[in-house]
Amino acid sequence: MQPVRIAGVGLTPLGRHPSRTGRDLFGEAAEAAFADADVPRADVDRLCLGNFVGDVAENQGHQGPLMADAAGITAPATRFENACAAGGSAVRGAVRSIRGGDADVVLVGGVETLTDLGTPRATEALAMAADDLFESRIGVTFPGAYALMARAYLEEHGGTREDLAAISVKNHANAVDNEYAQFRREITVDDVLDAPTIADPLGLYDSCPVTDGAAAAVLVSESYAAENDLSAPVNVTGSGQGGDSLALQDRADLTRTPAAERAAADAYEEAGITAGDVDVAEVHDCFTIAEVLAIESLGFYDSGGGIRAAADGETTADGARPVNLSGGLKAKGHPVGATGVAQLVELTRLLRGDHPMSDAVADASVGVAHNAGGTVASAVVHVVEVDA
Amino acid sequence: MQPVRIAGVGLTPLGRHPSRTGRDLFGEAAEAAFADADVPRADVDRLCLGNFVGDVAENQGHQGPLMADAAGITAPATRFENACAAGGSAVRGAVRSIRGGDADVVLVGGVETLTDLGTPRATEALAMAADDLFESRIGVTFPGAYALMARAYLEEHGGTREDLAAISVKNHANAVDNEYAQFRREITVDDVLDAPTIADPLGLYDSCPVTDGAAAAVLVSESYAAENDLSAPVNVTGSGQGGDSLALQDRADLTRTPAAERAAADAYEEAGITAGDVDVAEVHDCFTIAEVLAIESLGFYDSGGGIRAAADGETTADGARPVNLSGGLKAKGHPVGATGVAQLVELTRLLRGDHPMSDAVADASVGVAHNAGGTVASAVVHVVEVDA
Numbered sequence: 182m183q184p185v186r187i188a189g190v191g192l193t194p195l196g197r198h199p200s201r202t203g204r205d206l207f208g209e210a211a212e213a214a215f216a217d218a219d220v221p222r223a224d225v226d227r228l229c230l231g232n233f234v235g236d237v238a239e240n241q242g243h244q245g246p247l248m249a250d251a252a253g254i255t256a257p258a259t260r261f262e263n264a265c266a267a268g269g270s271a272v273r274g275a276v277r278s279i280r281g282g283d284a285d286v287v288l289v290g291g292v293e294t295l296t297d298l299g300t301p302r303a304t305e306a307l308a309m310a311a312d313d314l315f316e317s318r319i320g321v322t323f324p325g326a327y328a329l330m331a332r333a334y335l336e337e338h339g340g341t342r343e344d345l346a347a348i349s350v351k352n353h354a355n356a357v358d359n360e361y362a363q364f365r366r367e368i369t370v371d372d373v374l375d376a377p378t379i380a381d382p383l384g385l386y387d388s389c390p391v392t393d394g395a396a397a398a399v400l401v402s403e404s405y406a407a408e409n410d411l412s413a414p415v416n417v418t419g420s421g422q423g424g425d426s427l428a429l430q431d432r433a434d435l436t437r438t439p440a441a442e443r444a445a446a447d448a449y450e451e452a453g454i455t456a457g458d459v460d461v462a463e464v465h466d467c468f469t470i471a472e473v474l475a476i477e478s479l480g481f482y483d484s485g486g487g488i489r490a491a492a493d494g495e496t497t498a499d500g501a502r503p504v505n506l507s508g509g510l511k512a513k514g515h516p517v518g519a520t521g522v523a524q525l526v527e528l529t530r531l532l533r534g535d536h537p538m539s540d541a542v543a544d545a546s547v548g549v550a551h552n553a554g555g556t557v558a559s560a561v562v563h564v565v566e567v568d569a
Numbered sequence: 570m571q572p573v574r575i576a577g578v579g580l581t582p583l584g585r586h587p588s589r590t591g592r593d594l595f596g597e598a599a600e601a602a603f604a605d606a607d608v609p610r611a612d613v614d615r616l617c618l619g620n621f622v623g624d625v626a627e628n629q630g631h632q633g634p635l636m637a638d639a640a641g642i643t644a645p646a647t648r649f650e651n652a653c654a655a656g657g658s659a660v661r662g663a664v665r666s667i668r669g670g671d672a673d674v675v676l677v678g679g680v681e682t683l684t685d686l687g688t689p690r691a692t693e694a695l696a697m698a699a700d701d702l703f704e705s706r707i708g709v710t711f712p713g714a715y716a717l718m719a720r721a722y723l724e725e726h727g728g729t730r731e732d733l734a735a736i737s738v739k740n741h742a743n744a745v746d747n748e749y750a751q752f753r754r755e756i757t758v759d760d761v762l763d764a765p766t767i768a769d770p771l772g773l774y775d776s777c778p779v780t781d782g783a784a785a786a787v788l789v790s791e792s793y794a795a796e797n798d799l800s801a802p803v804n805v806t807g808s809g810q811g812g813d814s815l816a817l818q819d820r821a822d823l824t825r826t827p828a829a830e831r832a833a834a835d836a837y838e839e840a841g842i843t844a845g846d847v848d849v850a851e852v853h854d855c856f857t858i859a860e861v862l863a864i865e866s867l868g869f870y871d872s873g874g875g876i877r878a879a880a881d882g883e884t885t886a887d888g889a890r891p892v893n894l895s896g897g898l899k900a901k902g903h904p905v906g907a908t909g910v911a912q913l914v915e916l917t918r919l920l921r922g923d924h925p926m927s928d929a930v931a932d933a934s935v936g937v938a939h940n941a942g943g944t945v946a947s948a949v950v951h952v953v954e955v956d957a
Contacts, residue, residue, distance in 0.1 A: 202702070227810075236624045240705065242697035243652035246815040246946040257812040257828070258947070259658050262648040264631035270647050274662070281669030309630035314590070317628065422615075422645040427634040440645070558634035559646070 185279045186406045186413040187565070188286075188399045189218025190526040195394040195514035196363040197296045203232070203239055203395070204251040207292040210395035210519075211252035214288070218399035219411065225399075226284035228258035229274040231267035231291035232518035234306040238294050252288060252397070264310030265467065267291060268396065268521025269552030269561030275400050276420045276563070285405040290397035291519030303391045307517070310555040312428035323467070324388055326429060326556045328380035331470035333435035335382065338485035342382055345469040346373035347492035349386050349511055352466060355498055356508025358537035363392055363514030387469040389509075394516030396523040415529045419452030419564030421445060427558045436485070441478035441553060441560035448549070449480075452564035456480030459564075460502065460545035461531060463524035465553040466509040475551045476504060479562070498541040506531060506538040521552035521561060532567035573667045574794045574801035575953070576674075576787040577606020578914040583782040583902030584751040585684045591620070591627055591783070592639040595680040598783035598907075599640035602676070606787035607799065613787075614672035616646035617662040619655035619679035620906035622694040626682050640676060640785070652698030653855065655679060656784065656909025657940030657949030663788050664808045664951070673793040678785035679907030691779045695905070698943040700816035711855070712776055714817055714944045716768035719858035721823035723770065726873035730770055733857040734761035735880035737774050737899055740854060743886055744896025746925035751780055751902030775857040777897075782904030784911040803917045807840030807952030809833060815946045824873070829866035829941060829948035836937070837868075840952035844868030847952075848890065848933035849919060851912035853941040854897040863939045864892060867950070886929040894919060894926040909940035909949060920955035 191213025193206050215222060228249045235241045245258030261270040268291035275289035295303045308317040311326060334340070350370055356362035368386060376385040406413045423443030426432055449455060456479060464475035477487040481502060490496045496504035507513045507527040510520060528548040530536035550563045579601025581594050603610060616637045623629045633646030649658040656679035663677035683691045696705040699714060722728070738758055744750035756774060764773040794801045811831030814820055837843060844867060852863035865875040869890060878884045884892035895901045895915040898908060916936040918924035938951045 228812075234624060234630060236622060236694075236697050239701060240693075240697055241701045242622060242650065243699070243815060243943050243946065245651055246812050246943070247700065249812055250814050250816075250819065255812065257810040257831075258651075259662075259810075260650040262630065262650055263633055263646075274647075277665060277669055277671065281665055283665065306624075309624050309628055311631070312635065313627060313629045422647070424616075424634050424637055424643065424645040426638050427631060428638075431638065443645075555631050555634070558631065 183280050184403045185276050185417040186401050186403060187415045187417065187529045188220050188401045188406065188411050188413040189214045190398045190529045191217060192361045192396045192523055192526050193394045194361050195392050195516055198393040199297055203235060203292045203294045204247055206393065206395040207248045207290060208251040210290060210397040211288060214397035214399050220286060220399050220401065222254045224286045225254045225256045225288050227256045227278060227287050228254060229271040229287060229289045230258060230260045231271035231521060232260055233262060233264055233267050233293060234309060237306045238298055248290065248292065254288060263559040264554035265517050266521060266552045266554030266559040266561050267518040272521055272525055272563060273420050273422060273561050276417050279400060279402050285402045287400045288397060289400055289522055290395065291522040292395040293517040293519055294393045295391045296393050300391065315428045315430060324380040324383055327468040327470055328383045329429060330435045330556065331382050334470060337436045338488060340488035342374060343370055344488045344492045345387055346370045348466065348469040348472045349373050351491045351497050352505050352509040352511040355506050355538060356512035359508050359513060362508045362512055363390055364512045383468055389467045389511045389515040392514035392516045394514060394519055396519040396526050398522060398525050414568040415532050416566050417563055418566045419448035421447030421562045423560045425558045427555060429556055438474045438478045438557035438560065440557050441475065441551060444560040444562040445479045448562040448564050454547060454564060458547050459549045460547050461506060461542045462504045462549045462551065463507060463527050464504055464551040466505060466511050467515060472504065479549060479551055498538060503541050506541055524550035524552060528565050532565065571668050572791045573664050573805040574789050574791060575803045575805065575917045576608050576789045576794065576799050576801040577602045578786045578917045579605060580749045580911055580914050581783045582749050583780050583904055586781040587685055591623060591680045591682045592635055594781065594783040595636045595678060596639040598785040599676060599678060602785035602787050608674060608787050608789065610642045612674045613642045613644045613676050615644045615666060615675050616642060617659040617675060617677045618646060618648045619659035619909060620648055621650060621652055621655050621681060622697060625694045626686055636678060636680065642676060651947040652942035653905050654909060654940045654942030654947040654949050655906040660909055660913055660951060661808050661810060661949050664805050667788060667790050673790045675788045676785060677788055677910055678783065679910040680783040681905040681907055682781045683779045684781050688779065703816045703818060712768040712771055715856040715858055716771045717817060718823045718944065719770055722858060725824045726876060728876035730762060731758055732876045732880045733775055734758045736854065736857040736860045737761050739879045739885050740893050740897040740899040743894050743926060744900035747896050747901060750896045750900055751778055752900045771856055777855045777899045777903040780902035780904045782902060782907055784907040784914050786910060786913050802956040803920050804954050805951055806954045807836035809835030809950045811948045813946045815943060817944055826862045826866045826945035826948065828945050829863065829939060832948040832950040833867045836950040836952050842935060842952060846935050847937045848935050849894065849930045850892045850937045850939065851895060851915050852892055852939040854893060854899050855903060860892065867937060867939055886926060891929055894929055912938035912940060913951065916953050920953065
């Protein structure tokens with residue numbers, strides 16, 4: 182199959198944008214991606230877009246053609262929705278499109294506006310990623326669902342709230358120099374432990390924020406990159422997706438995320454790598470426990486073995502395999518439908534050497550993006566590699 | 570590229586299902602498709618799902634894994650959303666997946682529940698397919714938008730309300746024997762002309778109904794069909810997609826639908842056919858004028874030349890090239906996210922010879938499905954062909 186090159190990437194500042202629409206944010210991210218890519222808009226063959234709850238947040242469905250308009254392109258557009266894995270699903274659609282020979286140039290992007298809803302309505306909107314009949318209606322929100330997973334994990338494998346807090350501390354530290362991050366300040370383990378409890382054992386600082394923002398990337402075929410003499414040293418070499426029952430009640434085990442395990446296995450196989458080859462990862466840390474489950478599902482640790490990775494310094498910026506150098510969802514922010522695309526943006530810059538945290542991975546050649554939807558009922562994993 | 574075979578198809582009765590959820594309906598359609606296909610669920614590699622406004626209608630996003638659960642499969646699932654072209658977009662995703670070698674067996678489906686919302690809220694939900702800022706907020710609903718297109722067309726090319734009415738009369742006549750259709754009764758031109766005006770010049774009987782329902786199809790690779798000795802005589806041989814500005818105000822010409830023209834051109838090229846080769850078509854007649862624009866965009870008529878096709882008997886069941894033998898959206902019903910998949914279901918049965926209207930196309934070998942989103946800001950066209 183054809184390799185897929187990342188010609189350019191763009192991101193808006195992530196955070197609160199109360200006066201801006203989704204189309205406005207996406208136009209900015211796309212503009213940045215085109216400027217970075219040096220690819221003319223007229224060459225774009227299609228747009229793959231991730232968005233989760235635009236219907237609710239802006240009364241706006243059918244965002245594919247709307248965001249094509251905002252990006253200044255006329256190509257056919259499709260929205261991919263897999264809850265918080267919408268962005269990763271759009272990336273997968275774009276990669277498949279180029280690999281299948283349908284397109285030479287694909288704009289992939291994601292966008293979400295949530296903060297205008299206010300926390301109660303945003304929480305309700307996000308809960309649409311869970312099973313309305315068997316979860317949301319009986320009061321399960323996402324902090325609650327992940328708290329159930331955290332409890333099961335800690336009971337089964339041990340580990341402490343301090344171990345979880347170390348993940349949040351790490352991700353906040355990583356975000357300090359990230360100009361796009363929502364929270365650019367360090368916090369301490371005590372800050373995390375002392376913060377209000379949201380859903381026991383998870384507190385406010387175990388949880389990612391509600392975020393507005395957009396991300397975009399211009400993906401091109403190997404042949405297009407060569408013909409146009411593009412500088413596009415980072416490639417998507419593997420893509421995998423997994424699925425699981427939507428409702429937690431239907432899962433055999435709350436301490437593992439088999440959808441992500443499958444996505445990782447398929448992505449690694451396609452790329453011809455193993456977990457041991459991965460130098461750096463951006464993973465879906467919507468809650469601290471989610472990062473633990475993510476790094477285990479990616480095969481960096483056995484099940485039950487990842488809880489102390491941050492506390493022991495293995496996944497910190499100066500660790501052997503840094504995780505969420507961007508700040509992750511926790512500190513960079515979680516613009517839901519854009520998150521999976523933003524992960525690709527961060528990894529591209531990290532591996533190209535133009536990210537504020539690139540020095541932490543100066544010798545890195547292989548990165549992995551892990552994007553999850555709901556309680557990992559959907560998972561998408563991509564492997565990216567930089568030319569030697 | 571690998572051909573894609575349609576191993577089995579399933580449909581729920583279309584209409585009002587006030588006591589049923591989307592998952593319930595989709596489970597029934599999937600069950601029918603698997604029974605028809607004689608393919609074990611365990612062989613399914615992925616689910617491609619079309620759904621438009623589940624977030625609003627059932628507070629339910631993330632319907633990919635939910636509908637996988639309902640269908641009794643564990644494969645990775647993705648929701649495709651392009652407003653009323655969601656189903657066709659899901660079909661396209663499924664076809665691409667098999668052609669690209671990612672999957673041998675894909676369940677493609679669509680589902681929508683709308684009638685429980687009641688007409689005012691359903692109308693608002695459907696309006697999310699238009700531009701919220703520049704159309705919906707100033708009162709443009711879909712009957713209004715298509716009325717603008719109808720006025721422009723009739724002013725530019727001539728034609729009468731009677732010509733439009735003939736389309737509705739034809740589609741109602743076709744639906745009489747369709748056991749899945751919402752309206753199984755004939756109507757007259759006078760019925761259409763005498764019905765209440767919805768948005769001048771369109772009346773109630775120029776407009777498709779609000780519909781609940783689900784559709785599913787099991788698509789397989791040529792090699793899977795051969796290895797498993799499946800009877801799957803109908804193939805998808807071409808797939809095309811086009812896009813346009815979301816808002817009508819940004820279009821150069823309201824009397825044409827270039828997104829559909831492009832989708833058709835690409836699908837025909839892929840299939841190696843021309844418009845003249847098409848024997849039968851299922852097109853997106855959300856309003857009578859939409860069928861006119863559809864058959865022109867498919868190249869059956871020049872722009873301005875399709876207005877009398879039904880009145881002149883060219884697209885009736887006994888005409889040279891029947892259009893909407895199922896009854897179309899007008900009489901079969903329009904379960905939005907399922908509509909594009911339902912078109913594939915109808916064409917498959919028509920070409921296999923097991924549709925109540927198969928006698929009308931006994932010698933047919935090539936069918937086309939035309940599925941549109943919004944005011945054709947999205948369009949997806951598929952060509953299907955039956956083995957000789």
